[in-house]
Amino acid sequence: MAADTETISYREAVRLALQEALRSDSRVFLMGEDVGHYGGCYAVSKGLLDEFGEQRVRDTPLSESGFVGAGVGAALGGMRPIVEVMTVNFSLLALDQIVNNAATIRHMSGGQFSVPLVIRMATGAGKQLAAQHSHSLECWYAHVPGLKVLAPATIADARYMLALALEDPDPVVIFEHVMLYNELAPPPVESDRLPMDKATLRRSGNDLTLITYGGSLPKVLQAAEQLSQSGIDAEVLDLRCLRPLDTTAIVASVARTHRVVIIDEGWRTGSLAGEISAIIMEQAFWELDAPVVRVCSKEVPIPYPEHLEQAVLPQPEDIVNAAKQLAGLA
Amino acid sequence: MTQPDKPHINRSHLIKLLQEMIRIRRFEERCAELYTQQKIRGFLHLYIGEEAIAVGCNQALEPEDALLCTYREHGHALARGLSMAAVMAEMYGKQSGCSGGRGGSMHLFDNSKRFYGGNAIVAGGLPLAVGLALADKMQQRNRITACFFGEGAAAEGEFHESLNLAALWKLPVLFICENNLYAMGTALSLSESEQDIYRKAEGYKIPSLAVDGMNVVAVEEAARNACTSIRTAGGPFFLECRTYRFRAHSMFDSQLYRDKAEIETWREKGPIVQLTNWLRDYHQLQDPELAEIEQVVEDEVEAAVVTAENADFEKVATLTRDVYTGGSS
Numbered sequence: 001m002a003a004d005t006e007t008i009s010y011r012e013a014v015r016l017a018l019q020e021a022l023r024s025d026s027r028v029f030l031m032g033e034d035v036g037h038y039g040g041c042y043a044v045s046k047g048l049l050d051e052f053g054e055q056r057v058r059d060t061p062l063s064e065s066g067f068v069g070a071g072v073g074a075a076l077g078g079m080r081p082i083v084e085v086m087t088v089n090f091s092l093l094a095l096d097q098i099v100n101n102a103a104t105i106r107h108m109s110g111g112q113f114s115v116p117l118v119i120r121m122a123t124g125a126g127k128q129l130a131a132q133h134s135h136s137l138e139c140w141y142a143h144v145p146g147l148k149v150l151a152p153a154t155i156a157d158a159r160y161m162l163a164l165a166l167e168d169p170d171p172v173v174i175f176e177h178v179m180l181y182n183e184l185a186p187p188p189v190e191s192d193r194l195p196m197d198k199a200t201l202r203r204s205g206n207d208l209t210l211i212t213y214g215g216s217l218p219k220v221l222q223a224a225e226q227l228s229q230s231g232i233d234a235e236v237l238d239l240r241c242l243r244p245l246d247t248t249a250i251v252a253s254v255a256r257t258h259r260v261v262i263i264d265e266g267w268r269t270g271s272l273a274g275e276i277s278a279i280i281m282e283q284a285f286w287e288l289d290a291p292v293v294r295v296c297s298k299e300v301p302i303p304y305p306e307h308l309e310q311a312v313l314p315q316p317e318d319i320v321n322a323a324k325q326l327a328g329l330a
Numbered sequence: 331m332t333q334p335d336k337p338h339i340n341r342s343h344l345i346k347l348l349q350e351m352i353r354i355r356r357f358e359e360r361c362a363e364l365y366t367q368q369k370i371r372g373f374l375h376l377y378i379g380e381e382a383i384a385v386g387c388n389q390a391l392e393p394e395d396a397l398l399c400t401y402r403e404h405g406h407a408l409a410r411g412l413s414m415a416a417v418m419a420e421m422y423g424k425q426s427g428c429s430g431g432r433g434g435s436m437h438l439f440d441n442s443k444r445f446y447g448g449n450a451i452v453a454g455g456l457p458l459a460v461g462l463a464l465a466d467k468m469q470q471r472n473r474i475t476a477c478f479f480g481e482g483a484a485a486e487g488e489f490h491e492s493l494n495l496a497a498l499w500k501l502p503v504l505f506i507c508e509n510n511l512y513a514m515g516t517a518l519s520l521s522e523s524e525q526d527i528y529r530k531a532e533g534y535k536i537p538s539l540a541v542d543g544m545n546v547v548a549v550e551e552a553a554r555n556a557c558t559s560i561r562t563a564g565g566p567f568f569l570e571c572r573t574y575r576f577r578a579h580s581m582f583d584s585q586l587y588r589d590k591a592e593i594e595t596w597r598e599k600g601p602i603v604q605l606t607n608w609l610r611d612y613h614q615l616q617d618p619e620l621a622e623i624e625q626v627v628e629d630e631v632e633a634a635v636v637t638a639e640n641a642d643f644e645k646v647a648t649l650t651r652d653v654y655t656g657g658s659s
Contacts, residue, residue, distance in 0.1 A: 029468065055468060061498070065488050066494070067495065069457020069458055070457050070458075070492075070495060072457070073457060073458035073464065074462070074464050074465040074468075076465070077462040079469070101457075105447070106652055106653070106654070107652050108432055108433045108437040108439065109430075109432075109437070109447060110428075110430020110432045110433065110439065110652060111651065111655075146653055
């Protein structure tokens with residue numbers, strides 16, 4: 001496994017972003033389970049304890065509600081905490097603090113207090129971690145006014161979105177898909193830095209639009225490549241920010257291609273894919289040449305065996321098949 | 331700072347404490363009336379009977395210290411110095427309220443007083459207190475965060491997580507448990523295996539103490555000692571104040587879970603009657619002076635009501651303001 005100096009991993013990109021944040025602002029600190037001595041459950045924060053010390057790279061007990069709430073309080077107290085929750089499933093233990101406090105304090109106080117808190121967490125399936133470590137619940141957080149929700153799907157976004165989240169005066173939840181951590185790309189440069197709340201085209205095309213976010217993006221790009229070999233020119237829109245949604249970009253793409261497949265690792269019922277579909281119906285109904293199609297996870301808790309886990313998740317072939325049907329080529 | 335601060339047991343200070351408690355009592359009695367007139371809606375949780383805790387503890391806190399409270403926080407807000415007019419306007423949901431009308435009775439906030447709200451999730455404020463204290467410690471500010479909660483909070487996980495964090499990180503948090511014996515309608519004996527709440531703090535190596543929460547002087551002394559301990563030793567302190575709620579949990583509560591005799595027994599040792607009788611016994615308070623205090627308070631309450639009545643409601647056009655900072659979306 002020779003290290004390629006011309007590429008960095010998603011994991012390293014997040015680490016660089018954390019390092020830059022900790023270096024540039026003394027108010028920033030990282031807190032969470034095993035972020036310090038262990039180096040992060042997914043090795044994201046490895047080495048940061050040595051550089052910044054125990055005060056600023058702070059190991060916490062297994063008290064999700066306690067330390068996420070402490071993050072809210074520290075943000076109220078003038079700090080810029082970055083709280084890492086090991087996985088989205090564990091974040092359910094902190095839902096009270098995120099939904100009842102972080103998202104509401106500005107509103108309940110009549111605008112007197114902002115909560116400049118960043119919460120990072122791993123999400124998604126693919127590592128055979130079964131039904132309590134693998135879910136995609138981004139949609140739950142995207143439902144809540146007062147929160148902003150990010151899903152960096154590329155190494156460049158992993159590198160630059162954290163700083164944007166820290167600049168934001170309100171609570172921002174960042175989802176890092178577990179299957180992205182080992183992805184490699186050339187080191188991003190400043191010009192790769194996109195605005196926080198804008199969707200972006202990862203591939204331009206004329207025949208149909210594939211809308212996705214987070215861990216599904218590599219699969220969608222792979223599907224788009226296969227589709228091009230079948231003569232279908234697919235556009236790929238990466239949402240990047242799940243709240244607020246960039247409806248302008250969604251509608252603009254639909255207006256160009258008139259056909260849409262939404263790929264979402266969340267369960268179909270009550271999904272972001274459903275929300276996006278409704279937005280398209282409301283705002284771009286007359287642009288559509290065919291009904292919107294959704295490719296989502298099957299509605300079961302994520303199973304342990306690899307073949308069953310993969311059967312749950314949206315796969316490139318599912319996306320290709322859905323797109324071909326939509327284009328009338330299946 | 332090394333010597334425990336003594337409470338100021340002189341006449342003028344005791345009169346001040348009495349007046350503060352009467353102020354809270356009369357404000358809330360008026361709120362109850364206004365509730366029956368449907369001027370105040372939603373939930374209304376009265377602090378009547380428990381005033382000695384907010385008043386006593388506030389004597390020990392400095393302007394730069396922070397406070398977090400529960401949904402039963404009218405008394406703490408008034409004791410902290412939020413204007414009665416702003417609190418009453420908030421009860422009405424008016425724009426001039428201390429939370430712009432958005433919070434209501436359960437969510438009083440005031441940035442200028444470092445008053446971080448009434449929190450309506452039991453134990454939900456404790457982690458915030460830990461975080462505020464952590465921010466102070468990391469920024470080397472010598473401030474205390476005072477966190478009030480009921481004994482019902484002791485059953486919540488956030489209570490234990492917060493005590494552990496505050497002790498582990500040696501944070502300047504004053505935990506104040508207002509033990510009024512009932513979590514809504516469930517008696518302490520039906521919900522806790524260890525009913526001496528302060529003893530739970532011992533498990534986290536937090537110095538702790540139980541005090542008569544009906545005696546404002548005792549509460550003040552305990553709070554001053556607690557604050558001295560926090561400011562000198564650096565870690566948290568846990569104060570359990572034993573008290574009793576004279577009125578229903580909220581205006582919807584028919585109080586089937588306790589008998590009237592019990593309430594009467596507690597009323598006889600209420601914080602206001604206790605201090606009034608003590609002052610009278612020692613010839614420190616004459617009827618005309620008490621009448622004058624009552625009059626001053628009544629005038630303030632009525633002025634607050636008039637202000638709230640005349641204040642404007644927020645226009646619906648600005649409904650989505652303050653969801654995010656600096657705009658609507």
